[in-house]
Amino acid sequence: MATKAFVLGNNIDTDQLAPGRYMAAGIEKLAVHCLEATYPRFSHLSSPGDVIIAGDNFGAGSSREQAVEALKFLKISTVIARSFAGIFYRNAINLGLPAIVCKDVSGIQDGDFVKLRIPKNKLDVPSRNLSLDLEPIPPNLAEILNSGGLIPHLKNRLNPNN
Amino acid sequence: MFIGVFILYMSLAQKILSRAADHKYVNVGDIIVAKVDLAMIHDSGGPRRVAPILKELKSKIFDPSKVVLISDHFVSSGTSEGNDILKFTRKWAKHEKVPFYDGEGICHVVLPERGHLNPGMLVVGGDSHSPTGGAFGTYMFGIGATEMAGVLATGEIWIKVPETIFLNWSGQLKPAVMAKDMMLFLCRKLGMDGGRYQAIEFSGDAIEQLTMQERMTLSNMTAELGAQVGLIAPDKKTEDYLQSLGNDPGNWQTLFTEIKADGIEHHDFDASGLEPQVAAPHSPSNSSSIGDIEKVNCDVAYIGACTGAKYTDLKAAATILKDRTVVSTTKLRVAPASLRDQNKANANGIMKILEDAGATFLPNACGICAGYGTDRLASGITCISSTARNFRGRMGADSSEVWLGSPMTVAASAITGVITDPREFLKS
Numbered sequence: 101m102a103t104k105a106f107v108l109g110n111n112i113d114t115d116q117l118a119p120g121r122y123m124a125a126g127i128e129k130l131a132v133h134c135l136e137a138t139y140p141r142f143s144h145l146s147s148p149g150d151v152i153i154a155g156d157n158f159g160a161g162s163s164r165e166q167a168v169e170a171l172k173f174l175k176i177s178t179v180i181a182r183s184f185a186g187i188f189y190r191n192a193i194n195l196g197l198p199a200i201v202c203k204d205v206s207g208i209q210d211g212d213f214v215k216l217r218i219p220k221n222k223l224d225v226p227s228r229n230l231s232l233d234l235e236p237i238p239p240n241l242a243e244i245l246n247s248g249g250l251i252p253h254l255k256n257r258l259n260p261n262n
Numbered sequence: 263m264f265i266g267v268f269i270l271y272m273s274l275a276q277k278i279l280s281r282a283a284d285h286k287y288v289n290v291g292d293i294i295v296a297k298v299d300l301a302m303i304h305d306s307g308g309p310r311r312v313a314p315i316l317k318e319l320k321s322k323i324f325d326p327s328k329v330v331l332i333s334d335h336f337v338s339s340g341t342s343e344g345n346d347i348l349k350f351t352r353k354w355a356k357h358e359k360v361p362f363y364d365g366e367g368i369c370h371v372v373l374p375e376r377g378h379l380n381p382g383m384l385v386v387g388g389d390s391h392s393p394t395g396g397a398f399g400t401y402m403f404g405i406g407a408t409e410m411a412g413v414l415a416t417g418e419i420w421i422k423v424p425e426t427i428f429l430n431w432s433g434q435l436k437p438a439v440m441a442k443d444m445m446l447f448l449c450r451k452l453g454m455d456g457g458r459y460q461a462i463e464f465s466g467d468a469i470e471q472l473t474m475q476e477r478m479t480l481s482n483m484t485a486e487l488g489a490q491v492g493l494i495a496p497d498k499k500t501e502d503y504l505q506s507l508g509n510d511p512g513n514w515q516t517l518f519t520e521i522k523a524d525g526i527e528h529h530d531f532d533a534s535g536l537e538p539q540v541a542a543p544h545s546p547s548n549s550s551s552i553g554d555i556e557k558v559n560c561d562v563a564y565i566g567a568c569t570g571a572k573y574t575d576l577k578a579a580a581t582i583l584k585d586r587t588v589v590s591t592t593k594l595r596v597a598p599a600s601l602r603d604q605n606k607a608n609a610n611g612i613m614k615i616l617e618d619a620g621a622t623f624l625p626n627a628c629g630i631c632a633g634y635g636t637d638r639l640a641s642g643i644t645c646i647s648s649t650a651r652n653f654r655g656r657m658g659a660d661s662s663e664v665w666l667g668s669p670m671t672v673a674a675s676a677i678t679g680v681i682t683d684p685r686e687f688l689k690s
Contacts, residue, residue, distance in 0.1 A: 111454050111455075111545065115653040116653070116654065120633025120634065120657075121658070123306065123633070123634075124344050137655050137660045157454055157488060162389075163388060163404040163406050164307065164406070185455070185488055186459030186490055187404050189459075190405060191408070194409050240293055249408070250411075251319065251411075254412055254415060258321060259320060
């Protein structure tokens, strides 16, 4: 299934993803404002399953997990970036949001339809005849991601008989 | 066949991580599982977020004596949601019997001042400025709430053993040039991802001369460089400081980076040539020497945050503001980073100098820096701030503009109403 790509730039920070002034509110209120300073009306324009394509250092700044939760609440399926900020990357995996490195995202335009082929580590952009290489997720993290995140992963580990 | 005896040289990061993972040696790039010596949480990412996860995991805290809880985000938030979060935080602290500092300052400043950090420890913090602990030779880094819940349940964390990006600063900073200026300079030179989630380590005679709190500013802002940690090898100054708190700094002399260790990248900088720096909206990497910017009027001058309102920051600001007054068109707001630092500044006449100059004081909390509280920036406001980040909308309205500078630059700007080189006020 092809999904729509929202293309963003470098250094998308956690204040853009989860603005501090809405942090006391619940995620349903916070998510409305996700990326609004960068991509007006993002929360209205995105649909479940869509992907974000970004440049370097996606998720820079705070350790707030709401940056990931807001994207999950909006049902963004995957974030693909040239590179990720360290804490955001860990948070994404821990919350079960695939964060995948793609070293060359320059050929993708905002609104393109893309197709992810995870087992092959490929990102296809059919309308542009592109098939881009994705970096494989390290095995210890793939394990967490495949469990659906750190909580289910730890549940299995700590309560194996449940 | 020749069997050689290999000496395995290690970086400071490798030494701490091999000990914490209970290995003789760890390779750069290895993914290890290590035991944490301490976990720090605050009211925003702490109890309200970890409690439901621990419940779901049917887990208890692995060791409540290895957890420190500090309320700093929603202190005086002025909202009912914020008050509810604080209420829950207090209830949880009592129930879980974890050490708790309530409204006594910002976690990154309170944690070391209360003696919780020592060289060689592995510490996780539920906040991105956790690398601040690196100033004490502590491997401390920030994690999110779910991962923190995992740490609280298991006492463990995974770490990819980092390369070390060695930043050597020679020479001596000129008067009115501070650690903050070094970091704004580095944000421009290395970029917001220049740290590549590896270990940054500061060294050189310029670093040796810095006070412990100035060193904390360096380590703190390695978060802005995207490093996992910002280490400074302990020295005699570290030992003296920790002993003054009643700590036993232990065998700190072994904690340094061996020059032959793998994966070391060297950068050299000259501290004596550095000018005061300011960063234009909306990134710390938009920095330049203060002489290179056009005239910028400021509505608000803010001395706050773990980055820029510690005792040494307040003291530095006071050297500029002594016997001077804040211009009527600008509001100077000061949120001392901790109660203890505020008391010390009070005892030494520093608070009086700031007050006489026209400063208004805010609670010992994250406050405006993290977009909390009623004083956050209104639309269209321009602010010069001693904080770490000027991302769009972080400190208030999306249309507000935040410039970053040292506490001395903020103080000088408060006097004139425009962003001003603090050296102008040193001569007279």
